[in-house]
Amino acid sequence: MKNPYIAKRYWKSASSELAKSADKASAAKDLINFTLGDPDVITDERVIRAAFEDALKGYTRYSESVGMKELREEISKYYLEEYGHEVKLEKLLITTSACQAMWLVMEAILDPGDEVIIPSPHFPPYPDQVKLAGGMPVFVELLEEEDYQLKVDRLDRSITERTKAIIINTPNNPIGSCLTKETLEKIGEVAKKHDLLIIADDIYTLYSYEAPFVPMSTLPGLEERTITIGSFSKDYAMTGWRIGYIKAESHFIETMKAINENNVYSAPSVSQRAAIHAIRMRKDIQPGLLEEFKKRSYYAWERLNRLNGVHVMEPKGTFYLFPNIKATGLSSAEVAERMLEEAHVAVVPGSAFGKSGEGYLRLAVTLSCEKMGEAFDRLEKMDIFK
Template sequence: MKSPYIAKRYWNSIATPMGESSSILGKYSDLINFSLGDPDITTDKRIIEKAFQDALNGHTHYTDFFGVKELREAVCEYYDEEYNYHVVKEECMITTSGCHAMWLALEAILDDGDEVIIPSPYFTPYPQQVKLARGKPVFLETFEEEGFQLNTDRLEKLITNRTKAIIVNTPNNPTGTCLTKETLVQISEIAKKYDLLVIADDIYTIFSYEEPFMPITTIEDMKERTITIGSFSKDYAMTGWRIGYILAPSYMINIIKDINENNVFTAPSISQQAALHAIKMRKEIQPPMVKEFKSRTFAAYERLEQLKNVSILPPKGTFYLFPNIKATGLTSEEVTNRILEEAHVLVLPGTSFGDNGEGYIRIAATVGKDKINEAFDRIEKMEIFR
């Protein structure tokens, strides 16, 4: 919108299908929503009850600017127990969500015009987050025929004197792929060769179905050049609590803390208490969640395999599926609109996640299997899939 009261850099701002999806939810009374990655599972009752009691006991004030000390220590203990990786609380800061953590990290490291390499398809906000920090997004396309792995030869060709960082997101949104250990090691070697930072957007760590998740920061000599973004949203079904964290060298954490002081001051105290309880109870809370979402994801995968004009790779991680619909002869947006209008099912076009998402749609298996089957019972009746 052009207006003298709006900053010129936003005059050509275009809402994404992801951002606009909420406005469609009331269009049909029987709509089945496969659009956003918001688990339908409510945060574990024990976490809610403990956080509620914390509020009654007075945890309603500002916290330490780095975050609640006990929570930071618990995050450090988690990495030690799960990955045999030593990190101290001075290298950890609690943030208001993983998205906020990403912006804080970019704001801390980028000078005007610095380049950040973003593998594509990508989580929708990445490019704009880079631009908000005055950087320049550079896209590294990944391809279905390569399992959406990062091709490090193509990665190396994108590096210039202005390249500052590479974003790595595994398990991946939107493709559902998991980068192999070999790929992560190759990325690490390139980062060290060109003295680059890696921003590891580690949001779906428990949803790695074939191999245990391995943080890239645990690779030899990567701790000093990795900024790890963590979140409680997906791994603990706590999207609405808006709580995440950053792991980075202590000097960088100090800068990020100073930036955040002028942004949101501190993360919400109650959300931090809830996160503390969650991480302590993870061995009870997470296994049933992983079992449920894996079951849903493979149920949707099996139904997709039965559709004409659709191809899809077997799920590797997350609860997202990224089916190829090129054989329909329609664009991603056309297929998305027809599924909405004819089947009353809301999915997102692949172009929401980058130009090379054309020819794909994204499905978030965040509803129960009964709803998944109902959705595909409708979809399979559509002419383009018969």
């Protein structure tokens, strides 16, 4: 909005296509909504009760600005137990969500004009978070016919003397793909060759269907150049608690801690307590989440591939599917609009995730199979899918 009282850098700001899709969907009657990646599963009751009991015990005040020591200890234990990777407490900072963590990272590492490589299709906030810190986003295309693996020759050609970092998100939102360990190793070699930082957006680590998740920071020679962003939102069904963390070398953490003290100071104490209980209970909580969302992903995959003019790759990870609708002859926005108007089914146009997303749609399978079945029954009656 152009207004003399608003900073000029925000004059061209507008709601993201992701938010616009959700806004349009909210106005429809008998809507079936695939737009938001917010699981319909509430946080495990044991975690809720334990966190509220802690609040009654007095955990309602500021924590250390870097985060509760007890939570950082649990995250450190998690990396040791799950990946055999030792993480010292001075390498951890608790944040109010992964989104805030990404903003902190950009603020800490970017000088004006520095470039950050973003594989695309991509999570919509990435480019704006880079720009807010004075940086320039540079997009490298991910292609369906290449199994959405980031090709190192294409990556290498995108690097300039101003390139500072590359964002890696696997399992991937919006595609639902996963980078192989071989691809990660090749990316790491490029990063070492050009002395780049790797920002690993590790948000969906639980939902890796084909092979166990491998954190980039655990690969040989990559720990000191990898900044990892973690979150409790999706892996523990805790989106509303707004709790995440950053794992990085201590000099990065000290810088981000100083920035954060001028932003929110510390993450909410009750949310930190909830995270402590969740990570301790993960062996009880996570298997059910994984089973449910894998089942939903495969159900939606099978139903989508039955629609004329639609095909989608087999689910690899997350709870998103990214069907190709190019054979319809319509743009992704046109198909999404018709689905909303004719079937009252809401999805996000692939164009919301960058130019490489045109010709696709994103569906978040955050609905029961029964509800999704009703949606696909409606879609099968649409002319464009017959």
